[in-house]
Amino acid sequence: MSVVDVREAITQAHHEEWARLVAALTRRFGDLDIAEEAAAEAFAAAVERWPADGVPPNPGAWLTTTANRKAIDRIRRENKRDDKQKEAQMLYDDDPPEPLDAIDDERLRLIFTCCHPALAMETRVALTLRMVGGLTVPEIARAFLVQEATMGRRITRAKAKIKAARIPYRVPSAEDLPARVSGVLAVLFLVFNEGYLATGPDTDPVRHDLTAEAIRLTRLIRALMPEDGEVAGLLALMLLTEARRTARVSASGELVALDEQDRGAWDAALVAEGHRLVRERLAAGVAPGRYQILAAINAVHTSARDVRDTDWSQVVALYDQLVRLDPSPIIALNRAVAVAELDGPEVALAALDRLEDTLAGYHAYHATRADLLRRLGCTQKARAAYDKAIELAGNTAETAYLTRRRDQLG
Amino acid sequence: MQYLVSVIDDKTGSATPTEMAAINAFNDRLEAGGHWVFAGGLGSPSTATVIDNRSGEALFTDGPFLETKEYIAGFWIIEAPDLDVALKLAAEGSKACNRKVEVRPFL
Numbered sequence: 001m002s003v004v005d006v007r008e009a010i011t012q013a014h015h016e017e018w019a020r021l022v023a024a025l026t027r028r029f030g031d032l033d034i035a036e037e038a039a040a041e042a043f044a045a046a047v048e049r050w051p052a053d054g055v056p057p058n059p060g061a062w063l064t065t066t067a068n069r070k071a072i073d074r075i076r077r078e079n080k081r082d083d084k085q086k087e088a089q090m091l092y093d094d095d096p097p098e099p100l101d102a103i104d105d106e107r108l109r110l111i112f113t114c115c116h117p118a119l120a121m122e123t124r125v126a127l128t129l130r131m132v133g134g135l136t137v138p139e140i141a142r143a144f145l146v147q148e149a150t151m152g153r154r155i156t157r158a159k160a161k162i163k164a165a166r167i168p169y170r171v172p173s174a175e176d177l178p179a180r181v182s183g184v185l186a187v188l189f190l191v192f193n194e195g196y197l198a199t200g201p202d203t204d205p206v207r208h209d210l211t212a213e214a215i216r217l218t219r220l221i222r223a224l225m226p227e228d229g230e231v232a233g234l235l236a237l238m239l240l241t242e243a244r245r246t247a248r249v250s251a252s253g254e255l256v257a258l259d260e261q262d263r264g265a266w267d268a269a270l271v272a273e274g275h276r277l278v279r280e281r282l283a284a285g286v287a288p289g290r291y292q293i294l295a296a297i298n299a300v301h302t303s304a305r306d307v308r309d310t311d312w313s314q315v316v317a318l319y320d321q322l323v324r325l326d327p328s329p330i331i332a333l334n335r336a337v338a339v340a341e342l343d344g345p346e347v348a349l350a351a352l353d354r355l356e357d358t359l360a361g362y363h364a365y366h367a368t369r370a371d372l373l374r375r376l377g378c379t380q381k382a383r384a385a386y387d388k389a390i391e392l393a394g395n396t397a398e399t400a401y402l403t404r405r406r407d408q409l410g
Numbered sequence: 411m412q413y414l415v416s417v418i419d420d421k422t423g424s425a426t427p428t429e430m431a432a433i434n435a436f437n438d439r440l441e442a443g444g445h446w447v448f449a450g451g452l453g454s455p456s457t458a459t460v461i462d463n464r465s466g467e468a469l470f471t472d473g474p475f476l477e478t479k480e481y482i483a484g485f486w487i488i489e490a491p492d493l494d495v496a497l498k499l500a501a502e503g504s505k506a507c508n509r510k511v512e513v514r515p516f517l
Binding site: 116117118164165166167168172176 | 411413491492493494496497513514515517
């Protein structure tokens with residue numbers, strides 16, 4: 001087996017096994033810190049051993065065994081006040097692998113703990129990406145536009161609080177579930193977005209594992225809470241976005257914008273499922289939350305067979321509804337993109353100018369500005385905006401796309 | 411597992427008769443549920459004395475060690491299996507005494 005094959009096997013195992021491993025270790029040892037460290041050490045051991053020994057026939061089982069051993073080693077090292085009985089129990093705990101359903105629940109348990117309301121929202125997202133998503137601290141720091149050291153401290157503090165304040169490791173009771181779910185949805189949406197627009201020079205432009213994981217977990221929550229409109233809305237939003245995944249990156253690894261995508265390459269089954277969910281929510285007759293509105297916007301896009309058939313007035317109306325719920329600058333930026341189609345690039349550019357203070361560090365702001373300036377024939381300004389966007393963009397496909405658009409300015 | 415539930419206020423002993431009745435009813439519920447450990451109201455920070463005997467010669471200073479606008483006006487110590495239960499009880503306590511409260515675990 002070549003070095004590349006082994007590296008791929010490790011990457012794949014990481015994507016498939018990380019959350020399961022952390023969740024099972026947390027259950028067994030009752031400590032997120034030990035679970036995270038042992039999982040990380042197990043993968044480090046795989047990186048060291050698999051190239052020489054070969055990839056084990058069941059990588060998940062190998063990692064589980066290794067991680068358990070690492071965790072026990074650490075507990076032994078730290079726990080000189082030896083609780084011998086407990087240690088013996090851990091050593092001889094050779095339970096057969098749990099059935100799939102139980103493992104799914106285990107991950108859900110991990111999610112609800114990471115998304116506990118006693119933790120700040122930014123902490124919940126960071127912790128979930130680390131513990132459930134298996135992202136590294138630098139990846140998470142980049143997703144949040146904060147320094148690595150800051151992000152590291154945030155995660156460390158969160159784990160310490162969970163332990164000291166005894167935040168429980170369980171799925172909330174039915175009565176608490178609705179209140180706990182919205183925090184989880186925000187986290188899953190962020191995981192999805194990190195997958196959809198993955199960052200890092202050596203990272204695939206789209207990390208299907210993360211988008212798939214976000215969708216899988218959102219489906220799981222929908223199964224638990226079929227009446228919750230926002231759960232349905234988020235699932236629809238993810239499906240309608242995921243449906244365009246393959247059309248969104250060209251064979252040469254370049255981002256393909258919505259208006260240039262081959263709409264025949266969209267996943268028709270995912271589009272149909274997303275549209276079904278959006279219709280279900282419309283029929284419910286309840287005022288929609290932000291995910292339902294975002295899903296509806298995506299339903300409008302995916303209903304148009306050709307970009308010229310897009311009902312832009314509907315898109316702008318939905319964004320107006322969304323701005324009332326969530327007056328964030330990112331929503332205002334996306335609204336401006338739709339406004340450019342409806343009212344022209346000058347109007348959109350004026351709207352963008354008002355966002356400069358808050359979004360000057362965000363690549364999409366400069367990319368949008370560059371495109372509007374290009375359409376208005378302001379070549380010099382467009383080039384400067386593309387330069388800024390390229391400098392800030394972390395996604396390889398996006399960088400390639402922006403570079404081409406800049407170089408085509410002439 | 412025990413938690414300190416601090417009552418945050420900018421004055422002390424200021425509970426109205428209605429609030430006192432609600433606090434008593436809440437205390438009864440704590441006892442009935444096996445959550446009660448201890449509770450009490452505190453005098454104002456201006457009645458505090460700071461003692462430093464680290465050098466072996468006790469030094470007394472009039473007043474609180476930290477001047478803040480809001481401070482701990484009273485507290486509960488509750489017994490709860492985990493933070494979810496503690497937060498629920500603290501939410502009830504906040505409602506009963508009609509003040510903000512802070513939950514902190516004992517080590």
